[in-house]
Amino acid sequence: MAGGEETSRPGKASERENTPQAIERICNLLNDPEEAVRWSVPWELAKIGAAAVDVLIALFDDPDAVLRKKVGWALGQIGDRRAVEPLLAKLNDPSLGVRWEVVRGLGNLGDPRAVKPLISALKDKDLEVRQEVFGALRELGRVAVVPLITTLNDPDEALRWQAVRALGKMHGARARAVKPLIAMLNDPNDGIRQDVVEALGDIRDARAVKPLIALLNDPDWKIQERAKYALYFIGIGAAAEEELRAALGDADKAVRQKVARILRKIEEARRRGRCAHDRYLS
Numbered sequence: 001m002a003g004g005e006e007t008s009r010p011g012k013a014s015e016r017e018n019t020p021q022a023i024e025r026i027c028n029l030l031n032d033p034e035e036a037v038r039w040s041v042p043w044e045l046a047k048i049g050a051a052a053v054d055v056l057i058a059l060f061d062d063p064d065a066v067l068r069k070k071v072g073w074a075l076g077q078i079g080d081r082r083a084v085e086p087l088l089a090k091l092n093d094p095s096l097g098v099r100w101e102v103v104r105g106l107g108n109l110g111d112p113r114a115v116k117p118l119i120s121a122l123k124d125k126d127l128e129v130r131q132e133v134f135g136a137l138r139e140l141g142r143v144a145v146v147p148l149i150t151t152l153n154d155p156d157e158a159l160r161w162q163a164v165r166a167l168g169k170m171h172g173a174r175a176r177a178v179k180p181l182i183a184m185l186n187d188p189n190d191g192i193r194q195d196v197v198e199a200l201g202d203i204r205d206a207r208a209v210k211p212l213i214a215l216l217n218d219p220d221w222k223i224q225e226r227a228k229y230a231l232y233f234i235g236i237g238a239a240a241e242e243e244l245r246a247a248l249g250d251a252d253k254a255v256r257q258k259v260a261r262i263l264r265k266i267e268e269a270r271r272r273g274r275c276a277h278d279r280y281l282s
Contacts, residue, residue, distance in 0.1 A: 019051045027055060039066055046074035053078060057086045065095035072098055076105025084111045091117055096126045103129060107136030112143045119144075119151055122162030130162065137166050145170065149180045160184075161192050168199025178205045185211055190220045197223060201230025209234055209243035213250070216258045228262060235266045 026044045029037050042059065045052035056078075059071045072090065075083035083105070090102045103121060106114040114136070121133045137144045148170075151163035164184060167177040181203075184196045197215065200208040208230070215227040234240040244266075247259045 019048060022048060023052055023055055030059075035066070038064070039070055042067065042070035042074035046077045049078055050080045053080045053082050057083065060086055060090060065093075065098055068093065069095065069097040069101045072101035072105050076101070076108040079109060081109065081111055084109055084113055088114060088117050091121050096129060099124060099126070099129045100132050103132040103136050107132075107139035110140055112140070115140055115144045115147050119147055119159070119163065119166075122166065123156070123158050133162075134166055134169055138170050141170075145176055149177060152180050152184055157189055157192070160187065161189070161195060164192060164195045164199055168195070168202045175205065178203060178207050182208060182211050185215070190223065193220070194222050194226055197226040197230050201226070201233045204234045204236070204240075206234065206240040206243060209240050213244070213247045213255065213259065216255050217252060224258075228258060231259075231262050232265055235262060236269070241266065 023045065026041055026048075029041050029044075032038055042056060045056055053075065056071050056074050060068055062068055062071075068090070072087065075087060087102050087105050087109070090098055093099050093102065099121075103118065106118060118133050118136055118140070122130055124130050124133065137148070145167075148163050148167050151159055152167075154160050154163070164181065167181065170177075178200070181196050181199055185193055187193050187196065197212065200212065212227045212231050212234070215223050216231075218224050218227070231240075231244060235244050241263070244259055244263055248256055248263075250256050250259070
């Protein structure tokens with residue numbers, strides 16, 4: 001390819017073009033009348049890397065939401081820690097797309113400073129953003145576990161609820177989260193209790209068996225049903241099955257019947273060589 005053709009393409013610096021010159025040339029594209037050309041600027045700057053971070057941060061205040069979203073993506077891709085605070089500042093951006101990309105970028109950066117703001121972002125009004133927050137907290141891993149457990153005692157009901165869901169999805173949090181989640185079975189909100197039961201089923205720790213057996217006669221039938229699912233999944237493990245068999249001697253006939261049914265389903269699943277899923281009680 002001829003040298004002139006190569007240098008005319010956005011983001012492709014010639015061998016003689018130094019980094020400041022390349023950045024200046026790319027930024028000049030912000031004056032282009034075509035939106036698509038302007039929106040390509042963050043992508044082109046991302047290819048330059050860390051040297052373009054300050055320029056990208058400055059673009060984060062642009063009135064164009066699409067451009068801000070692409071800036072969030074670019075900063076997350078470059079992975080420079082200078083971007084952490086500017087990304088955190090955009091967690092309240094009015095644009096769903098910007099917030100989504102910001103959360104994703106913070107997950108990529110993996111900086112512990114993002115943990116508490118991301119936990120607060122679990123209350124975002126848009127489901128897409130909340131789902132991405134779960135992913136970002138999983139990316140952050142162990143540094144997010146203790147703050148999430150602490151959030152289980154937050155007076156804000158919505159935040160407690162989302163913390164339960166996040167802990168249930170974090171593989172690195174599982175062993176540490178079991179006791180605090182068991183304590184949450186007494187939460188005054190039945191919806192939160194339902195999700196606690198589900199999280200305990202996902203974690204599959206034998207310590208949850210006795211508290212879950214106690215829920216088989218809970219006044220809320222939804223909690224009863226989720227407890228059955230949770231006990232089934234936990235019961236696939238030998239230690240938990242022992243606990244379940246002990247419950248066959250429970251004084252309550254209804255509990256004995258429900259436990260016997262769960263044990264039958266576990267045995268059937270083992271005979272088939274797989275773990276049945278949603279229709280295991282059918």
